[in-house]
Amino acid sequence: MKKHLSTAYLVLIFGILYIPILTLIFFSFNSENSTAVFGEFSFRWYKELFNSPDTFTALRNTLILAISSATIATVIGTAAAEGIYKMRSKVLKATINSVTNIPMMNPDIVTGMSMMLFFVVVAGILRISYDDMGFVAMLIAHITFCLPYVILSVLPRITEFGDSLSEAALDLGCTPMQAFFKVKLPNIMHGVVSGFVMAFTLSLDDFVISYFVGSSKFQTLPLLIYSMTKKKVTPDMYALSTLIIITIFALLIFSNVRSGREEERRKRKAARK
Amino acid sequence: MKKKRSIMHSIAAAPHIFWAILFIVLPLFIVVFYAFTDESGAFTFDNLASLKNYTKLFGLSLELSVLATFVCFLVGYPLAYIIARAPAKRQKIYIMLLMLPMWTNLLIRTYSIMAILDDGGFLNQLLNTELHIIGTKGAVIFGMVYDFLPYMVLPIYTCISKIDKHMWEAASDLGCNTFQVITKVIFPLSLSGVISGITMVFVPSISTFYISQKLGGGTFELIGDTIERQFVSGALNTGAAISLVMMILILISLGIMNKFSDADEGGIIV
Numbered sequence: 001m002k003k004h005l006s007t008a009y010l011v012l013i014f015g016i017l018y019i020p021i022l023t024l025i026f027f028s029f030n031s032e033n034s035t036a037v038f039g040e041f042s043f044r045w046y047k048e049l050f051n052s053p054d055t056f057t058a059l060r061n062t063l064i065l066a067i068s069s070a071t072i073a074t075v076i077g078t079a080a081a082e083g084i085y086k087m088r089s090k091v092l093k094a095t096i097n098s099v100t101n102i103p104m105m106n107p108d109i110v111t112g113m114s115m116m117l118f119f120v121v122v123a124g125i126l127r128i129s130y131d132d133m134g135f136v137a138m139l140i141a142h143i144t145f146c147l148p149y150v151i152l153s154v155l156p157r158i159t160e161f162g163d164s165l166s167e168a169a170l171d172l173g174c175t176p177m178q179a180f181f182k183v184k185l186p187n188i189m190h191g192v193v194s195g196f197v198m199a200f201t202l203s204l205d206d207f208v209i210s211y212f213v214g215s216s217k218f219q220t221l222p223l224l225i226y227s228m229t230k231k232k233v234t235p236d237m238y239a240l241s242t243l244i245i246i247t248i249f250a251l252l253i254f255s256n257v258r259s260g261r262e263e264e265r266r267k268r269k270a271a272r273k
Numbered sequence: 274m275k276k277k278r279s280i281m282h283s284i285a286a287a288p289h290i291f292w293a294i295l296f297i298v299l300p301l302f303i304v305v306f307y308a309f310t311d312e313s314g315a316f317t318f319d320n321l322a323s324l325k326n327y328t329k330l331f332g333l334s335l336e337l338s339v340l341a342t343f344v345c346f347l348v349g350y351p352l353a354y355i356i357a358r359a360p361a362k363r364q365k366i367y368i369m370l371l372m373l374p375m376w377t378n379l380l381i382r383t384y385s386i387m388a389i390l391d392d393g394g395f396l397n398q399l400l401n402t403e404l405h406i407i408g409t410k411g412a413v414i415f416g417m418v419y420d421f422l423p424y425m426v427l428p429i430y431t432c433i434s435k436i437d438k439h440m441w442e443a444a445s446d447l448g449c450n451t452f453q454v455i456t457k458v459i460f461p462l463s464l465s466g467v468i469s470g471i472t473m474v475f476v477p478s479i480s481t482f483y484i485s486q487k488l489g490g491g492t493f494e495l496i497g498d499t500i501e502r503q504f505v506s507g508a509l510n511t512g513a514a515i516s517l518v519m520m521i522l523i524l525i526s527l528g529i530m531n532k533f534s535d536a537d538e539g540g541i542i543v
Contacts, residue, residue, distance in 0.1 A: 002451075006355040010367070013352055017374055017422070020385040023395060024377075027388075035388040036395050076288050083286025096286070099293050102301070105472075105527060106520060107480030109497055113516045114300035117307055117509060144296045147289065207380055207483070212504060225380045229487070241381045248376045252369055 021245065028238035035235060045239040055240065058224040062204060065135070065220060069142035070199035076143070077150030077199075078192050082180070084151070085158045104148045112212030115141045119213065134218035141213040142206065146199035153198060157191030158184070304520075307513035320514035327499060327515065331522075334495040337410060337485075338478035341417035342425075345474045346467065348418065349425035353466075354455070356426070357433035368430070371423050379420055380483060386416055387487045408490030416484040417474075424473035432466025433459065468530050476523060 028046070032039035049055055080100075087093045103111050119137045123130045161184060169179040185192070207222035214223055221240075228237055311317045356367045374382065389395045390406040397404055406412050436459065444454045460467075482497030489495075494502075496519055503512030 006358075009351060010355060013348065014370055017371075017419070020382055020389060020419070021374055021377060023389055024381065024385040027395075035385075036391065036393055036398055076292060079285040080289030083284075083289070087286065096290065096293070099297055100289070102297050105476070105524070107476050107497075107523060109480045109482065109500055110304075110516045110520045113500060113504065113512060114304045115296070116504070117303045117513060118296070118300035120509070121303055140296055144292070147292065151289075201376070205376075205378060207378070222378055222380060225378060226483075229380060229384050237381065237384075241377055245373070245377055249373065252373070256365065256369070 024238050025242045025245070027235050028242040030235050033234055035238065045235040046243075048234075049236045049239045049243075052236065054219070054224060055221075055236075058219045058221045061135075061218055062221040065138055065142060065218075066200050066203040069139055069146055069203045070196050072139075073143045073146035073150050073199045074192060074196045077147050077195060078154050078188075080147075081151050081154040081158055082184075084155065100148045100151055103145045104152075108145075108206075108208035109212070111145060112141075112209040115144070115209065116212040131215040131217050134215050137213050137215070138210060138218055138220070141209055142203045145206070145209060146202055149198045149202060150195035153195040154188060154191045157188040161187050301520075304513045304517055307510050308517045311510060320510045321518075323511060324514060324518060327496075330494060330499060331496060331518075333493070334479050334497070337413055337495065338417065338475055341414045341421070341478045342471055342475045344414065344418045345422050345425040346471065349422055349470065350429060350467070353426045353429035353433055353463075354459070357430050364434070368427075371426060375423050382420060383416055383484055383487050386419060390488070407488060408492045410493075412488040412490075413485050413493060416488040417478045417481065420484065421474045421477055424477075425470040428469040428473065429463055429466040432463040436462050472527060472530060475526075479523070480519065 027035050027038065029041050029043070030038050031042035031044055080096075084093060084096055087096075115137075119133055120130060123133060165187070166179045166184050169183040170176065174182065205222065207226060210220055210223055211226065214220070225237055228234075308320055309316055309318070311319065356364055356371075359367060387394070387407060390412060391397070392403070392405060392407065394407075396402075396406075440458055440462070441454060444458045445451075449457060479495075480497045482495065482501045485493045485495045485498055496515065500512050500515050500519075503509070503515065
């Protein structure tokens with residue numbers, strides 16, 4: 001009885017959670033220009049999507065921005081995590097941690113506002129127009145809000161790994177650089193990768209901060225979606241979202257199957273021993 | 274060699290420290306500067322004084338986001354509990370199902386809700402009714418709950434799944450019934466997850482402007498909308514003043530909440 005109750009609850013909540021997404025997928029195949037009345041099944045909006053240069057530029061911009069900001073944030077963040085771990089002064093450690101967490105705690109709208117004002121001031125000092133900073137401003141903003149998440153996923157791994165193996169490497173004649181890259185980094189790689197992935201997806205998905213910091217010269221997908229939803233949305237946005245959802249779904253299944261297989265292999269290995 | 278190592282390590286955090294000062298701390302000071310100056314750059318209290326016109330709005334934002342957070346908790350806690358008690362393989366699938374909607378852009382999800390609930394929308398077409406939902410408080414709260422529910426469930430789930438399985442047995446051996454096990458043992462142990470869940474739902478709810486724009490049908494204005502309107506119209510000083518006040522209010526409430534949780538181990542998992 002209790003089991004049925006919890007199953008019913010799960011079905012109910014997941015049902016509500018997925019209705020908007022399923023409707024969105026459903027209407028992406030609409031032959032009519034409507035998100036409420038269904039004509040017949042067609043690929044019309046997918047064709048229009050592939051014929052629209054705006055969407056492609058925005059998609060390209062979004063990917064460039066996400067890859068570069070996630071990469072830079074991962075490099076700076078991993079180095080910072082190592083530095084913070086080694087820091088002796090507790091006060092300094094705590095101060096750095098709380099400053100780093102500000103963009104995570106602050107609402108996006110405040111972070112966006114503060115960065116925008118910052119770039120207004122910078123543009124004033126450099127005597128350039130705000131719009132000229134387009135990509136650079138966005139890149140800096142995205143790195144800034146990604147950094148805490150990278151540090152948050154790398155630092156626990158470094159703490160967990162401890163010092164003994166790196167010290168052994170140093171004693172065996174590694175330079176500090178070699179000890180880090182050859183011994184520590186491979187062992188904390190899991191945290192570094194998940195930090196990168198998190199930064200990448202945050203950047204990909206960000207609307208609020210980009211909306212404040214961005215300018216008309218560098219349009220990303222969320223910004224394009226926003227400007228399109230200001231008017232009545234045509235189902236091509238739905239088609240785009242459907243493609244994104246399917247890609248992510250495929251990736252999730254792929255990574256789950258792979259990690260499942262690895263687990264099996266490990267179990268078999270353990271059994272053999 | 275010792276010396277060499279310490280130099281490398283003090284350099285490791287340097288780019289980040291530099292970055293944080295330049296792009297986190299300095300921009301916040303600029304917000305303060307803008308909040309206290311007028312367009313010519315002269316010192317003034319006018320921006321902050323003009324905030325009294327927005328008291329009602331702050332109240333409404335607070336009301337809606339507190340309600341949304343509360344509903345998220347009521348809906349999310351049982352969900353997290355059920356997921357955490359499911360067999361390990363199923364847990365993975367449920368969590369994946371919970372995260373997947375988050376990968377759809379928030380704008381699209383919200384718009385899709387609007388397209389469903391709208392006056393001539395899908396729901397009304399389907400039921401052949403003329404329900405008027407968009408533009409009510411309920412619609413805005415529903416949007417917030419829908420968009421931010423995973424943020425509530427995930428930290429609570431992490432917390433509950435970390436609780437030692439023997440706790441359940443011990444508690445029931447000592448005479449607790451299921452309800453008592455949950456209220457007296459499990460809930461107190463998952464409190465840090467609840468607190469971080471509340472934070473993670475409350476902050477985006479109180480500062481949203483897209484949800485209220487779409488599901489509020491233009492009849493609602495929340496703090497987020499006001500800041501956005503100042504930004505669009507170029508009234509940066511007033512916008513900065515409102516942002517500053519909102520930031521301070523949120524930091525205070527976060528500080529109070531952190532007092533309730535002894536450790537911040539619930540953490541963020543996204």
